Amino acid sequence: MLLPGHNSWADEEIAAPTELLIVVSDKTAHQFQVEVARTPEARGTGLMYRREMAPSHGMLFTFEPSQRVVMWMRNTYISLDMLFIADNGQITSIAENTVPLTDTRISSGRDVRGVLEIVGGLAAKLGLQPGDIVRHPAFGQ
Numbered sequence: 001m002l003l004p005g006h007n008s009w010a011d012e013e014i015a016a017p018t019e020l021l022i023v024v025s026d027k028t029a030h031q032f033q034v035e036v037a038r039t040p041e042a043r044g045t046g047l048m049y050r051r052e053m054a055p056s057h058g059m060l061f062t063f064e065p066s067q068r069v070v071m072w073m074r075n076t077y078i079s080l081d082m083l084f085i086a087d088n089g090q091i092t093s094i095a096e097n098t099v100p101l102t103d104t105r106i107s108s109g110r111d112v113r114g115v116l117e118i119v120g121g122l123a124a125k126l127g128l129q130p131g132d133i134v135r136h137p138a139f140g141q
Contacts, residue, residue: 048075079120089139
């Protein structure tokens with residue numbers, strides 16, 4: 001978690017360990033270093049209070065078992081793209097360019113195993129879309 005008043009995720013004392021995650025879109029593999037929010041506490045905090053994030057980074061929220069998920073942008077200063085991911089790693093939907101600092105509910109619309117948050121607008125820039133595959137151990141790969 002990045003503490004209030006810190007402006008960078010690069011602060012080694014604050015940044016959580018990251019894991020490699022790959023999104024395969026139209027035969028192109030896009031690599032991200034992601035923090036993984038596995039616990040209710042980590043999922044509740046998410047990317048709150050962060051003022052920037054590198055385009056090659058993100059946060060993966062995982063759920064066991066798969067479930068309908070509702071996200072929001074409370075205390076989140078950067079716009080995000082939220083990629084909702086099924087058990088098999090397939091992207092089911094994408095909420096693009098979410099509005100910072102709002103409590104607007106953003107629903108997965110169906111049961112999902114995970115949600116990948118990346119910098120807002122990046123999904124469109126990379127051509128990511130529903131049906132693309134996310135490769136990470138959370139999805140049995």
